[in-house]
Amino acid sequence: MRAFQLMAHGTPGQFQLRELPEPHPGPHEVVVQVAACGLNRLDLWLEEAGLPISLKLPRTPGGEIAGRVAEVGSEVRDWKPGEAVAIQSNLFCGECEFCRRGEESLCLRGEILGVQRDGGFAEKVLVPARSLVRLPGELAFETSAALTLAGSTAMHMLTNRASVRAEDWVLVIGGASGVGSAAIQIAKQLGATVISTGSTDAKRALAAKLGAEFVVDSTRPDWPAEVRKLTSKRGVDLVVEHVGGEVLRQCFECLARAGTIVTCGATAGREVPLNLWPMFVKQQRLVGSYGRNRSAIHATLEWAAAGRLKSVIDSVLPLEQTQTAFTKLRSRNVLGKVLIKPVAAETIAD
Ligand SMILES: [Zn+2]
Known part of the structure; x- marks a missing residue:
């Protein structure tokens, strides 16, 4: 599969569109075919090594993902191939004291998708099954990918932290x-x-x-x-x-x-x-305020499906143009979300 990877940090960093082996899920994991992935300030921080986290390269950035389940692990019961999903980008363990009370944003073993694990600027992404969120109704992949991270961050801030x-x-x-x-x-x-x-x-x-x-x-x-x-x-x-x-x-x-x-x-x-x-x-x-809990992602996507929360999309670019997307965001000359579509819509329709 094709993935857009950061090879060396910098401003701009060095990127390569690479052919990587197909990912396969472990028992509790799923592979998601990426229909759309939003670009965030977080991706620029990864690019310029501006995060207070130790990082390994190469890395596929991109945490704001919507797509379809392509393959599920042997122990995954709640998901099946073909389902339309968003992914909670603050990956969580599901077992620590904070996860057990529904505060995944405070997880003691949390990881950031697209920073500490390969993210969504790729045709496929491998994630823990627990990080999936079902897309409500007919919510478009692009709308979801434009709201899942930043929109749910705002939802967490306004309805949970304040x-x-x-x-x-x-x-x-x-x-x-x-x-x-x-x-x-x-x-x-x-x-x-x-x-x-x-x-x-x-x-x-x-x-x-x-x-x-x-x-x-x-x-x-x-x-x-x-x-x-x-x-x-x-x-x-x-x-x-x-x-x-x-x-x-x-x-x-x-x-x-x-x-x-x-x-x-x-x-x-x-x-x-x-x-x-x-x-x-x-x-x-x-x-x-940091990340979001599942409750905030569900609320964000339900509000979007009900038309109460609208996405603002600046531009939609193919995977080959991911570096252009980074340049656009860094220039601050964007109005709304820049989205990458790694897989053509007709390929992912069902
Ligand atoms: Zn946890």
């Missing part, structure tokens, strides 16, 4: 990003008034189209003052943050009394100075 009450003010940082575009829609559905940020006219227009009532220009140094003004100086109840660095510090300037910042990323910096005095006086919370 909560939204009707009439809350919610600030979504980077409303045109994968996490941001889902977060705007989820917060709206839960009854919030949404303010978002965007760095270009096109990104701000997308955030507004997805339901943000107000969109501020994040390239303006005084953007937090704009957020305070929109809320009559009160501040917002919840911030959905995934950038880190100075942006996280600025989010505190936007936060109301008893407000919460939930964060899942640190592209702009992992060490952030924090002024504790206003934080405890205003009784605010800073909450970490």
Whole structure:
């Protein structure tokens, strides 16, 4: 089978489209034929060796996978070839204290698909059967691959790590990003008034189209003052943050009394100075979020099937053009998800 593999780290890294042996499942594993796989910031971190994890190369990136079960292991009872599935990219053991209570995002033996195991920029992927999620209804592979990772990250942040009450003010940082575009829609559905940020006219227009009532220009140094003004100086109840660095510090300037910042990323910096005095006086919370539990993936895909959560797709490229996809994402000149389709639709139809 063909796989697009990272051979050496760098910016850009060295990639090769390689012919690899067909994967075969162990007793509790399945092979999935990949219909579509979304590209994420995580893939760029793998490319540039920017993750605090020891990595082995070559590696096939890609964690946001939708496809059909091609082959199941001898002990797999719940799945059969031909079923349409998504894959939970934060692989989990199913046995530790956190997995047993449905908190797979906290698994003690968790691994990231496409980082610590070969992922979906390939015709086939080999994964533990427990990581499969059935695609509801007629949900398209492309829609699933555009929401499974970033969309469920947002679902986990807004419904598990934090909560939204009707009439809350919610600030979504980077409303045109994968996490941001889902977060705007989820917060709206839960009854919030949404303010978002965007760095270009096109990104701000997308955030507004997805339901943000107000969109501020994040390239303006005084953007937090704009957020305070929109809320009559009160501040917002919840911030959905995934950038880190100075942006996280600025989010505190936007936060109301008893407000919460939930964060899942640190592209702009992992060490952030924090002024504790206003934080405890205003009784605010800073909450970490990582990956997602199965419940969040199920909710994300069910919302998508019901039309409550829409995917935003920038472009769909064949496997041969995966490097172009990496370049596009790194340029930040994308509006929505870049998808790779390793196997032609007619081959995977049933
Ligand atoms: Zn576990």
